[in-house]
Amino acid sequence: MQVELRDIRKTYGPVKANAGISLRIPAASIQGILGENGAGKSTLMKILSGFILPDSGEIFLDGQAVSIRSPADSIRNGIGMLHQDPLDFPPMKLIDDFILGHPGALGLGKAAAAREFRALAEQFDFALEPEAWVDSLTVGERQQLEILRLLWLGARVLILDEPTTGISLPQKEKLFATLKRLAAEGMSILFVSHKLEDVEFLCDRAAVLRQGSLVGEARPPFDTRTLVEMMFGKEVPLAERRTTVRESGILQVRDVSLEGLRIQMRNVSFEVRAGEVIGLAGMEGSGQSTFLGACAGLSRPVEGSFCIEEQDMTGRSHHDYKKEGVAYLPAARLEEGLVPGLSLTEHFVLAEEKKGVFIDRRKARRLAQERIELYNIKGRPESTVESLSGGNQQRMLLALLRSPLSLILVEHPTRGLDIESTIYIWSKLKARCAEGTGIVFISADLDEILQYSDRVIVFFAGKVSPPLPASSLNVDRLGALIGGKLWEELESEVAHA
Amino acid sequence: MRDSRPNRTLLQIGAIALALLFTTFVLLAAKAPPLAAYLNLGLGALGSWEVISNVLVSWVPLLLVTSGLLLTFTVGLWNIGIEGQITVGAIFSTWAFRLLLGSGMAPGLVILAAFLAGMLGGALWAMLAGALKTFGGVNEIFGGLGLNFVATALNLWLIFGPWKRPGVASMSGTVPFDPSLWLPTLNPQSRLSPIAVGIAVAAILVVYGMLRGTYFGLRLKAVGKNPRAAFLLGIPTWQYMMASFALCGLFAGLAGAVQVASVYHRLIPSISSGYGYMGLMVAMLVNYKAAIAAPVALFFAALNVGSIQLPIVLQLDSSLAGVLQGTLVLVVLLAQGARTRMLKKEGL
Incomplete structure (x- = not known):
């Protein structure tokens, strides 16, 4: 028609x-x-x-x-x-x-x-x-x-x-x-x-x-x-790859077993280093969301331990993780990350440390204006978050993060965003890495995983790969792994190593 | 249609007109003269200093209860258990009076202790509903409703049991307290206490300020609008829900204490007088905004008091005020629903 x-x-x-x-x-x-x-x-x-x-x-x-x-x-x-x-x-x-x-x-x-x-x-x-x-x-x-x-x-x-x-x-x-x-x-x-x-x-x-x-x-x-x-209306340069990995460890995951809705994961161990970016790849529902949530203290492991900078955090609440400098950014921005009906200024007030009983409105507005400018958000301090476009909502989530942070956990950092916003979001995340923050992110976009990760962990129906150097992967191999192929090869590689 | 202030006001005026129209139909159906009914309603509420003071007497508990409910509504909770919280507040404050009656303590201190006890009782009863929700997974509407029945039963048991009048237990309540323990009123005939009015006005001002300019209020709003995001932003959500229950119960208990200390001077079976449910209506009508709660509560109190003389003058049932209040709330909620739909349609 x-x-x-x-x-x-x-x-x-x-x-x-x-x-x-x-x-x-x-x-x-x-x-x-x-x-x-x-x-x-x-x-x-x-x-x-x-x-x-x-x-x-x-x-x-x-x-x-x-x-x-x-x-x-x-x-x-x-x-x-x-x-x-x-x-x-x-x-x-x-x-x-x-x-x-x-x-x-x-x-x-x-x-x-x-x-x-x-x-x-x-x-x-x-x-x-x-x-x-x-x-x-x-x-x-x-x-x-x-x-x-x-x-x-x-x-x-x-x-x-x-x-x-x-x-x-x-x-x-x-x-x-x-x-x-x-x-x-x-x-x-x-x-x-x-x-x-x-x-x-x-x-x-x-x-x-x-x-x-x-x-x-x-x-x-x-x-x-x-x-x-x-x-x-102009040319957009692609960000260049560069790594900021340091020696010191941020998050230690030791022999962790998790149970999600229809998924079980056994004996996962790895370490996130300061300044490192780890991408979690897999089809939706392969366990990566459950896993990322557990790294933020949102669910408890059946077995094993999580340590943040050598401090045992196993079984502690999400707010304890937050105090240790762990930030978690959910995929559903408006459903889980932001509060519809509240203004940008109000969000900044909520995200900052509470000082006293009364809110200093003028200071709050100034802070909001600063952050809006710094993060290039198209909105005003008094705009409600639902009036922002998806890309600006994601910028808002980043702008709400405190400093310094030891670990940022992000679900789908650029889902639904255009190239310009994607590059922008990653430049901000990479800037955090340069300060020594570790990042673990989930993405369904294989190019994004390969472009920005230092190492990649693949999830398939409860199976969790060891961290693979991004340089050892390409779209075809990663695509095969998330589809459940080439795993025997991977396991024998690990056994030999 | 734009979401502007004049449009919203227009919508509200339209809603009031519609509610009046419906009530007029009800009056016509009951073969009553509508104009005479409204006139008597107005006279009953504003016709003399005596009825005006009665309106204010009824305004005090209504405004206290509404103030508390604004907090629970803000955090996204339906505190239906408010009636029980008023009742338990009244019970606690009666208990304090009875305990301190012969202690020789200064009357002012006894009254203060009774008020504090009432606040404590209301807060505890509300936190019971909160605990049932937080730790037992019982929806606060069902939990509150159940606790209302328990509170009523407890009240009746006390009046007809341990606290009954010597000789005869009666629906008229417990033995009145000594007049020295009554909250001071403007004149001996009136039940209107300037102190009680002051407490109610202070309550709504406190709630207004809390919701407008404090971290606590903003966090309550965040939890009410999106508990998941609020939690991820670092707000301890269930603690804030409990706190709003406790505060709301505190205001409700205070309302119960005022009824005991300055209106009835004893515990009576229907001590909550339905102010809890009416407060729910007021809070819904003002769309959970503290700024206009006081005048709307005053209007509802006026309707209530005004309707008292309808049976005497026109042989009409005094429930007419309830019909008008109920339709008003329904029509305003309908208008708000229609507005949301229209705005949604425009993609806003």
């Missing part, structure tokens, strides 16, 4: 999220939508899928003007949106989740729906079982479920928002194959991403947004440098 957006406008106060965007997407094609955070990609897609109403502008499907005022309107018109975090219901069975959005669900037999579900899954070679529970799925499988659901509801336009974050390489390949096939069958696909290589590999055309306007369109073969320049 051909989609045409005409002069879409949407403003939030002084911010022009969409400043009159016109875009035509032909049928049977994959359209990439590129842009840095806050460029207006999400707003445009949410308007097309009925989640928010535009101030003005028109939408045409196959030349017909349509009015889309709610997500239900949009799916009725054949537009389905796959969100960055799939909108599903973890405590449900797949089949129930599948049926849920169907308008005639009441009169529909579950058995019939399950038959159609199986047929669709088979058609796309998705290994999904209708009677399984949603919370047993990986992010990639949840996407597959959502795609099936939208197709079943009759979607002929599919919008995908940052679909390749948090999924494994094989899952990404399968996703891309599925999308190419759907496009070949006549669907229009809008692929929103900030990952240039995904867009270059997959898309038939790309549109670049910057500050709410369409700044350019490109067709294959794409030129990376041109795209980057269009996205940022």
Whole structure:
């Protein structure tokens, strides 16, 4: 189906999220939508899928003007949106989740729906079982479920928002194959991403947004440098690799055994040195989050010990770890890291050491202003954190960290962030390393792991590799390891060493 | 629609109009003259110095309870157990009075001790609900509701058992205290004590200041809005919940002590008089903001006192005030819900 957006406008106060965007997407094609955070990609897609109403502008499907005022309107018109975090219901069975959005669900037999579900899954070679529970799925499988659901509801336009974050390489390949096939069958696909290589590999055309306007369109073969320049209005240099590892140890993990939700890890031992960066690689749910949480005192090991700078911390609370200079930055920024409804200033007051009973408002505001400037946050001291974009929320989390710190534990430091923010976040983290802080981080992005880690620990279904020097790894080998391959080889290497 | 101050005020005025409209329908359905009813309600609340002082008498416990509830709401807790906390506060303060009655202590000191005992009782009862939540995993709504029944039962047992009047146990309560132990009032006929009013005003000012300018208040807000993030930011979350329970119970216990020391001068079966539930309504109506709690509590107290003479003049039940208060809260909550929905739709 051909989609045409005409002069879409949407403003939030002084911010022009969409400043009159016109875009035509032909049928049977994959359209990439590129842009840095806050460029207006999400707003445009949410308007097309009925989640928010535009101030003005028109939408045409196959030349017909349509009015889309709610997500239900949009799916009725054949537009389905796959969100960055799939909108599903973890405590449900797949089949129930599948049926849920169907308008005639009441009169529909579950058995019939399950038959159609199986047929669709088979058609796309998705290994999904209708009677399984949603919370047993990986992010990639949840996407597959959502795609099936939208197709079943009759979607002929599919919008995908940052679909390749948090999924494994094989899952990404399968996703891309599925999308190419759907496009070949006549669907229009809008692929929103900030990952240039995904867009270059997959898309038939790309549109670049910057500050709410369409700044350019490109067709294959794409030129990376041109795209980057269009996205940022300037060239962005990549950070160079350099290591800051010192001799002294920060965190000692000795013979630790952990039990997570569906995962058990046995006898993990390693040491994080001052100034060192350790990347934890693995598919979502392979144990790395449980492990990182345990390093922060958020859960207790079944066996073994954690020491911070030679002091035994086993079984102590997270707040004790904090006192020893351990900081933990969760992946879900707005759900776990920040307090929606409170201002930036209030966050800085909360994060700092408490002094007396009354808050010195003027001092607090000054502190907030300093940090906002220092961390280049696009927001004002009195802005609430939820009004910040994802990249700025992540900067905010970093700005809240106290100094000095012995260890920073980060889940997905740059998930959903554009290149510029990613480079910025890492420059700040690396600056901490230069001061002697150790960093342990989780990422689903193999390039990020290889780019920034000194050593890498791979997680696969409860198996934990010893720390591997990043220099001994490349994307292929790391990809194989997180997929559960090459482990015998690794184990024999360790046995010989 | 913009989320501006004039718009919000407009919404609130609209809500009040809607609540009045609904109540008018209820009156019409009951075949009562609406205008006369409202007029009598107004006269009943403002018609003479006597009723005005009665309004203030009723304002004191309501404002104390609301002040406490603002703290528990801020930390994200529904302290339904507030009724029980008032009752236990009243019991503790009666207990202190009985203990010190013949001790020869100066009356002022006895009253002070009774107030402190009331605060202690309310705080302990609230912390019981808090402990059930923190250590037993019992939702504070269910725990509080259960504790309300226990408090009522305890109160009745005391009135009809150990503390009964010599000879006859009666619904009219325990033996009144000696007038020397009554909280001083403006004149002998009135029950209005300037000290009690002063305590209530001080309470709301303290809570306002606490929420506006202290670390404690900010941390309460953080825990209420996102306990997980607050914990990761280094705030001991359950301790702050316990502290807000304790403080709220303290204010509720104080309300109970005021009822005992300055209004009834004894313990009576319905000592909490529903002020706890009414305080919940006031706190919801002001959207948990301390700044406008005092006038709204005064308005509710006026409705309550005003409705007392409806049965006498118009043969109407005095529950009309409750109908009006209840609808008002519902309509305002509905309007807030509608506003949130509209703002969400615009993506704000």
